[in-house]
Amino acid sequence: SQTIHQWPATLVQPVGSPLSLECTVEGTSNPNLYWYRQAAGRGLQLLFYSVGIGQISSEVPQNLSASRPQDRQFILSSKKLLLSDSGFYLCAWSGGGSRAYEQYFGPGTRLTVT
C-alpha cells in the first residue's frame, strides 16, 4: 500500500530564516506530487505541483520554491520566511497521468513564523 511521509510535524522559525520541508511517498512510482498551504480557518491553497522529476509548476508567486530531486521526493523551501508564511503545509500525491484521480495527503507540517 502507498504511504506518504512529511517532516517535521511542527516547526517554529523566526522571520527571515530559511525553510526546508520534505515529503516522500512509498509504494507507488511516478506519482503527481503537490504542496498545499492551509491558513487558519481557510481552505487549501495549491502552491506547487509536479508531474515528474525536475518538473515543477508554481501556482502562486511568492517567496517559496519547490524541488523534486527524486521520483518520490518533494521539497518545499524558502530562503527568507515571512510572517504570512505561517500555516499548515500539506503534501499530497495522486496517480500519474490519466489515473490522476483522488489526492492523498500526508500528515502535514504546522509552521509558525515568529
Place this chain on the structure above:
Amino acid sequence: GQNIDQPTEMTATEGAIVQINCTYQTSGFNGLFWYQQHAGEAPTFLSYNVLDGLEEKGRFSSFLSRSKGYSYLLLKELQMKDSASYLCAVRSNDYKLSFGAGTTVTVRA
C-alpha cells in the same frame, strides 16, 4: 479562475441527516471531490463524482449536477466522530484540485 462556495458551518443532532451543498464555477471540469478533515489533521478522501447522479458509500452519499454546477454531500445516521470540516474540491482539466473553504459540521448529542 475557480469559485467554489459552501456554507461555513452546520450543526446537527446525533443520528440525524445533514446535507452540505457546494456550488462551483470553474474553467474546466474533470470531477468533484469531497474530503473530511478533523481539526489539526490532514484531509482524507471521501468521494468522487465525475458524472451526474448520486454515489453512495455507506453512510455518506455525494451528488453531482454538472449543468447546475452543484454538488452535495449527504451524511446519514450522524455520529459524534463525524464532527469535522468537509471540503468540496473541483478538479480542472489538468488535474489540479481547487478547494472550497470547507464546512464545519458539529454533531451534538
